[in-house]
Amino acid sequence: MKERSSMWHCLLLDLKDDAALIEEYRRWHRPGAVPSAVVASIRASGIEQMEIYQRGDRLVMMMKTGPGFDPAAKAAADAADPEIVAWETLMSRMQQPLPDAAPGDKWLPAERIFALSDQPAVAGE
Structure with missing residues (x-):
């Protein structure tokens, strides 16, 4: 059985159109601000890289997952972790x-x- 290689995912979500809430969201995502348990959970699930980009109230998450990543297992583990x-x-x-x-x-x-x-x-490349 062939093992699946790493894979990129692009996910979208909006923020509430409220400047104070958007700034709060940005503060929570600065280096060192995300709780260590959240970062550990992301890494332990098989997510190799994750970046979030913002334009106005739109968020774009780019996520690279390894061969062992299982979104259902990640969701179940998250739901069980206070x-x-x-x-x-x-x-x-x-x-x-x-x-x-x-x-x-x-x-x-x-x-x-x-x-x-x-x-x-293209010819000439």
Whole structure:
């Protein structure tokens, strides 16, 4: 059986359109501000890299996962960990789901529609 390699995920979420809440969200995501239990949980789940980008009230998360990453297992572990539940509760005060999110959904996956690596070579390259 072939082992799956690392994989990139692009996830989207909105912040509430409130300057004070957006600044609070940014403060919580500065280096050293995220609780160590949250960082440890992310790393232990098989997430190799994670970055969050912001434009206005829109967030884009880029996440690289290793071959052992299981989103369902990560969700179950998070739901059973009081420190992660407290973090998610805090973050939920500042976040709002995308308009097309199902009830209870937060970060939604974006569909990749272009990759330069998939394009044919151009003569002279």
